[in-house]
Amino acid sequence: MEYKIKSRIWIEADNHVLLGEGRVRLLRTINETGSLTKAAKRLEMSYKKAWTLIDAVNKSAKKPVVITSIGGQGGGGAKVTEHGLKLIQVFEEINKNCWNHLDEQLDKIKTL
Amino acid sequence: MEYKIKSRIWIEADNHVLLGEGRVRLLRTINETGSLTKAAKRLEMSYKKAWTLIDAVNKSAKKPVVITSIGGQGGGGAKVTEHGLKLIQVFEEINKNCWNHLDEQLDKIKTL
Numbered sequence: 548m549e550y551k552i553k554s555r556i557w558i559e560a561d562n563h564v565l566l567g568e569g570r571v572r573l574l575r576t577i578n579e580t581g582s583l584t585k586a587a588k589r590l591e592m593s594y595k596k597a598w599t600l601i602d603a604v605n606k607s608a609k610k611p612v613v614i615t616s617i618g619g620q621g622g623g624g625a626k627v628t629e630h631g632l633k634l635i636q637v638f639e640e641i642n643k644n645c646w647n648h649l650d651e652q653l654d655k656i657k658t659l
Numbered sequence: 660m661e662y663k664i665k666s667r668i669w670i671e672a673d674n675h676v677l678l679g680e681g682r683v684r685l686l687r688t689i690n691e692t693g694s695l696t697k698a699a700k701r702l703e704m705s706y707k708k709a710w711t712l713i714d715a716v717n718k719s720a721k722k723p724v725v726i727t728s729i730g731g732q733g734g735g736g737a738k739v740t741e742h743g744l745k746l747i748q749v750f751e752e753i754n755k756n757c758w759n760h761l762d763e764q765l766d767k768i769k770t771l
Contacts, residue, residue: 550672551674552669558665633771656746
């Protein structure tokens with residue numbers, strides 16, 4: 548029998564969800580596309596949903612995570628801040644460490 | 660700012676979900692009450708839902724996890740097997756280890 552231990556993690560700040568896998572995916576896509584509209588489209592998410600998620604992240608975070616600009620040459624844009632990039636990096640590091648930690652415990656189940 | 664890293668884990672066997680927090684809670688309650696009906700009631704879950712969950716656990720597991728008997732003196736009963744009790748114990752151990760592991764990584768976020 549092939550066993551796996553799976554996990555989902557999320558980070559809370561002052562009891563509000565700050566980051567989970569979905570939010571991190573959205574932030575990464577904003578960082579790649581430079582646009583909330585393009586990121587939402589790529590992830591097959593409504594603009595409203597994407598905006599609401601980013602608003603929640605910004606409101607929960609110590610410092611802004613995404614900065615948006617409206618209009619201007621080439622239309623509005625969205626930019627993940629330095630603080631946001633660090634948060635993504637730390638989230639992914641913790642997530643990978645968690646997976647490794649769980650893999651190390653597989654023997655506890657296999658021997659049952 | 661107070662940060663927390665939260666997690667949910669689940670165990671898969673041959674790509675089917677074997678155990679997650681909800682299933683473990685149900686198994687523990689069956690073990691305490693000796694009855695699927697009573698366990699479902701205590702967890703405010705329909706009997707059908709509880710039965711479906713337990714059927715899925717039994718079908719995914721290497722050996723039976725819950726054995727049910729129908730009728731007889733005092734009505735039918737449900738019993739968590741030795742294998743089931745070991746699975747619960749290991750799940751909770753892995754879950755606690757995971758929480759501790761994540762707590763140890765909080766500093767990575769706090770310093771951002």
